Amino acid sequence: MLTGTNLTYTKAYNFRIVFETIRLQGPISRADVARRTSLTAQTVSNIVNRLLERNFVQEGKKLQKKRGAPSTTLEVNPDGAFSVGLDFNRDHLTGILVDLAGNVKTKIFHEVDTPSPEEAIKLMVSVVRQLTSTPEVGDAYICGVGVGLPGPLDINKNNEVSNTINPKAFPNWNHVPIGKMLKEHIAVPIFIENNASAATIGEKWYGAGKNISNFAYAFFGAGLGGGLVLKGNLYEGQNQNSGEFGYFPFMGEKSPISDSDHPHVGEHFNLTKLYQWLRESDIIVKRPEELGNLFLDKNPVFLNWLQLAKQYLASVFIVTQYMIDIEVIILGGRLPHIIFEDIANDLPGIMTSLRNDFKTPAPIFKCGTAGVDAAALGAATLPIFDLFAAQTDVLIKNNSSKEEAPKK
Amino acid sequence: MLTGTNLTYTKAYNFRIVFETIRLQGPISRADVARRTSLTAQTVSNIVNRLLERNFVQEGKKLQKKRGAPSTTLEVNPDGAFSVGLDFNRDHLTGILVDLAGNVKTKIFHEVDTPSPEEAIKLMVSVVRQLTSTPEVGDAYICGVGVGLPGPLDINKNNEVSNTINPKAFPNWNHVPIGKMLKEHIAVPIFIENNASAATIGEKWYGAGKNISNFAYAFFGAGLGGGLVLKGNLYEGQNQNSGEFGYFPFMGEKSPISDSDHPHVGEHFNLTKLYQWLRESDIIVKRPEELGNLFLDKNPVFLNWLQLAKQYLASVFIVTQYMIDIEVIILGGRLPHIIFEDIANDLPGIMTSLRNDFKTPAPIFKCGTAGVDAAALGAATLPIFDLFAAQTDVLIKNNSSKEEAPKK
DNA sequence: AAGATTAGTCAATTTGTTTGATTAAAGCAA
DNA sequence: TTGCTTTAATCAAACAAATTGACTAATCTT
Numbered sequence: 098m099l100t101g102t103n104l105t106y107t108k109a110y111n112f113r114i115v116f117e118t119i120r121l122q123g124p125i126s127r128a129d130v131a132r133r134t135s136l137t138a139q140t141v142s143n144i145v146n147r148l149l150e151r152n153f154v155q156e157g158k159k160l161q162k163k164r165g166a167p168s169t170t171l172e173v174n175p176d177g178a179f180s181v182g183l184d185f186n187r188d189h190l191t192g193i194l195v196d197l198a199g200n201v202k203t204k205i206f207h208e209v210d211t212p213s214p215e216e217a218i219k220l221m222v223s224v225v226r227q228l229t230s231t232p233e234v235g236d237a238y239i240c241g242v243g244v245g246l247p248g249p250l251d252i253n254k255n256n257e258v259s260n261t262i263n264p265k266a267f268p269n270w271n272h273v274p275i276g277k278m279l280k281e282h283i284a285v286p287i288f289i290e291n292n293a294s295a296a297t298i299g300e301k302w303y304g305a306g307k308n309i310s311n312f313a314y315a316f317f318g319a320g321l322g323g324g325l326v327l328k329g330n331l332y333e334g335q336n337q338n339s340g341e342f343g344y345f346p347f348m349g350e351k352s353p354i355s356d357s358d359h360p361h362v363g364e365h366f367n368l369t370k371l372y373q374w375l376r377e378s379d380i381i382v383k384r385p386e387e388l389g390n391l392f393l394d395k396n397p398v399f400l401n402w403l404q405l406a407k408q409y410l411a412s413v414f415i416v417t418q419y420m421i422d423i424e425v426i427i428l429g430g431r432l433p434h435i436i437f438e439d440i441a442n443d444l445p446g447i448m449t450s451l452r453n454d455f456k457t458p459a460p461i462f463k464c465g466t467a468g469v470d471a472a473a474l475g476a477a478t479l480p481i482f483d484l485f486a487a488q489t490d491v492l493i494k495n496n497s498s499k500e501e502a503p504k505k
Numbered sequence: 506m507l508t509g510t511n512l513t514y515t516k517a518y519n520f521r522i523v524f525e526t527i528r529l530q531g532p533i534s535r536a537d538v539a540r541r542t543s544l545t546a547q548t549v550s551n552i553v554n555r556l557l558e559r560n561f562v563q564e565g566k567k568l569q570k571k572r573g574a575p576s577t578t579l580e581v582n583p584d585g586a587f588s589v590g591l592d593f594n595r596d597h598l599t600g601i602l603v604d605l606a607g608n609v610k611t612k613i614f615h616e617v618d619t620p621s622p623e624e625a626i627k628l629m630v631s632v633v634r635q636l637t638s639t640p641e642v643g644d645a646y647i648c649g650v651g652v653g654l655p656g657p658l659d660i661n662k663n664n665e666v667s668n669t670i671n672p673k674a675f676p677n678w679n680h681v682p683i684g685k686m687l688k689e690h691i692a693v694p695i696f697i698e699n700n701a702s703a704a705t706i707g708e709k710w711y712g713a714g715k716n717i718s719n720f721a722y723a724f725f726g727a728g729l730g731g732g733l734v735l736k737g738n739l740y741e742g743q744n745q746n747s748g749e750f751g752y753f754p755f756m757g758e759k760s761p762i763s764d765s766d767h768p769h770v771g772e773h774f775n776l777t778k779l780y781q782w783l784r785e786s787d788i789i790v791k792r793p794e795e796l797g798n799l800f801l802d803k804n805p806v807f808l809n810w811l812q813l814a815k816q817y818l819a820s821v822f823i824v825t826q827y828m829i830d831i832e833v834i835i836l837g838g839r840l841p842h843i844i845f846e847d848i849a850n851d852l853p854g855i856m857t858s859l860r861n862d863f864k865t866p867a868p869i870f871k872c873g874t875a876g877v878d879a880a881a882l883g884a885a886t887l888p889i890f891d892l893f894a895a896q897t898d899v900l901i902k903n904n905s906s907k908e909e910a911p912k913k
Numbered sequence: 914a915a916g917a918t919t920a921g922t923c924a925a926t927t928t929g930t931t932t933g934a935t936t937a938a939a940g941c942a943a
Numbered sequence: 944t945t946g947c948t949t950t951a952a953t954c955a956a957a958c959a960a961a962t963t964g965a966c967t968a969a970t971c972t973t
Binding site for chain 2: 099101102104106107110111114115117134135136140325328330332333334335336338339340341342344345347359412415420422423424452453458487490492493494
């Protein structure tokens with residue numbers, strides 16, 4: 098709907114712009130913030146006072162450049178607020194506590210086996226309680242709890258409170274109002290996303306996507322998913338399912354691991370199927386970390402898989418580039434970092450050999466910085482993002498998340 | 506860069522929101538505009554007065570619903586402003602004059618044969634003069650001149666005035682500062698875009714994309730191009746080359762028309778190559794309109810081409826949907842309307858047979874409403890779009906196009 | 914005919930940014 | 944050392960656009 102705007106929204110947006118400038122450019126002086134944002138020194142001064150009052154930023158030491166009065170630098174106060182992220186899947190629940198600077202302060206890991214909704218909620222609530230009741234947090238501000246679930250999600254938006262969710266990965270979960278169930282036990286705001294989108298936001302806010310306004314993120318979880326950041330904002334699409342790279346059909350021959358009626362690239366990256374396929378060659382793998390050893394040992398069966406993986410990814414990203422013309426592609430998720438590095442290293446060459454002579458530069462490949470906990474860190478970023486990100490839609494009326502965090 | 510905002514931008518944005526609401530929903534009363542936009546009646550009243558003063562909208566007849574005072578309706582005043590669009594290619598220059606409601610008032614067509622930049626500019630200037638000096642225009646406001654060129658463009662953004670352009674289709678054009686050259690002879694603002702992007706904006710503003718906030722547009726010109734509208738805004742990508750569907754590789758077997766080292770879907774839709782291929786079967790075609798006759802005659806060679814075309818498009822749009830999860834796909838350009846209708850009719854079925862069982866709905870196919878002059882109409886829309894579209898970036902500082910049109 | 918409802922405008926208020934003036938701190942040059 | 948210049952930062956007043964509240968007018972309801 099086309100809605101207008103007014104002063105209140107202007108205020109909220111400038112608040113976020115100033116915070117984000119300090120976050121990304123800090124330590125930085127008020128005067129520099131004003132220059133960068135094109136706001137006046139007075140406006141910046143007022144907003145910074147509000148940020149200081151709330152403990153979201155802190156003053157650093159004085160700094161002087163050439164002449165004139167030295168400037169007091171500003172930077173994010175890591176302990177100014179905390180957020181909880183949950184990465185939930187059939188086999189595990191990871192819970193982490195992060196501070197405002199994105200540092201992981203505490204981490205809790207539980208192995209599970211396709212629990213029922215009730216069991217899952219109970220465990221989640223207990224993890225959240227544990228994470229937030231440490232003396233380190235004290236009475237600091239808690240932005241909220243973010244939950245990442247395996248996508249694609251079928252989100253039924255009946256009303257804001259009781260969205261129901263159908264995660265494809267949980268056959269026994271059917272239209273579970275997970276948000277509502279959590280709200281009954283947890284007082285802070287709750288955010289639910291598919292894990293790939295959450296990880297995308299995590300990389301955008303704290304990771305390899307900082308300062309990058311257009312990128313695609315490929316998320317290697319139980320399968321292959323992803324997310325898109327376009328013009329600095331997460332683009333989720335009509336049904337919150339953009340960036341489903343795993344559903345792309347194979348361009349050439351299909352993967353030897355593929356066994357479905359509609360062969361698609363995601364099958365090659367499906368961890369369960371990969372473990373099965375490796376077992377046929379008497380290679381026993383149970384966790385993604387162990388794939389790193391196969392790589393270091395130059396195991397020929399695994400290297401064969403990896404070679405094919407690169408081919409499939411190259412074809413996926415060629416199409417991605419022609420469609421959305423992005424600058425950077427970030428790789429992240431549960432695979433070991435050395436494997437991502439190897440892929441990021443080889444893909445540009447493979448893609449060049451497949452590309453048409455096109456005048457735009459090839460995309461740059463980067464590895465995600467969040468490591469194997471990308472989904473949990475991403476989930477924890479959701480509440481922070483909602484409160485602080487300078488998304489342009491903050492400026493427009495009928496937007497729920499325009500309020501500032503409370504003073505205490 | 507992260508820049509702040511202030512009241513001035515708020516004003517500009519609300520002005521656009523009110524105009525667009527009247528344009529899309531009119532005839533509509535002030536009170537209804539206020540309800541739709543979440544602005545107060547007073548704010549709407551003020552903005553409408555400014556719109557009336559500038560003749561961009563006009564009052565219609567009184568209308569009463571149930572009780573209360575009858576409301577005066579508002580609607581766009583077609584003669585309130587005019588805009589010129591040029592569609593330039595190796596073989597033709599089409600110039601059109603459109604009014605504020607998107608009606609084509611005058612059309613000029615010239616056949617050309619890969620002219621030099623100087624010859625082209627001369628012809629363009631003369632066409633613009635002819636179009637704007639009719640009595641119908643009188644002293645009405647001219648928004649500007651839009652120029653659509655065959656993409657992909659290699660735009661060199663040295664500074665705002667002297668962007669140079671390398672259209673791939675013009676081998677003898679090398680870094681031509683076409684904007685600067687036109688500005689020397691034309692007083693109104695000038696906008697240059699690749700023809701597919703221009704046509705996309707045209708469909709978004711006046712055509713099948715009205716009211717649709719996420720869609721992909723496939724543009725059949727000399728080859729196959731396209732554009733994306735995401736969250737209501739044109740998304741052009743890092744290098745202004747998003748939506749280059751023609752560069753996608755073939756998913757299965759390549760087209761019989763393809764003859765390049767890197768086979769890509771665009772080759773199948775390259776009109777020159779298609780004409781050549783048809784000639785091999787003794788079918789002589791020189792203009793796209795004639796393809797319509799082949800279709801109506803059920804010419805087997807052409808139907809074979811069409812069948813393959815649908816297969817290739819289906820694979821392209823499946824990937825499109827998984828990547829950007831859009832609602833609608835619009836087909837437009839130089840092919841005859843009946844062919845677009847046939848494609849739009851058959852594609853959903855072909856795609857369903859190829860799709861994974863995915864829970865999101867399949868995209869809806871629509872035919873563009875601009876007809877064969879989509880590129881020229883799109884080009885004409887560029888200045889209007891710049892002046893009136895409620896793109897969110899209007900709200901942010903350091904944005905050149907925030908001024909309101911002059912009163913006279 | 915009185916009351917209710919709705920459209921629309923005028924005048925005063927609100928609110929966040931901007932402008933202008935002022936203070937303070939530090940380097941530069943004679 | 945002293946005066947000049949530059950820069951940072953804040954205070955107070957001005958400004959600008961949306962909002963609020965009061966009011967008029969038109970029409971339907973009962």
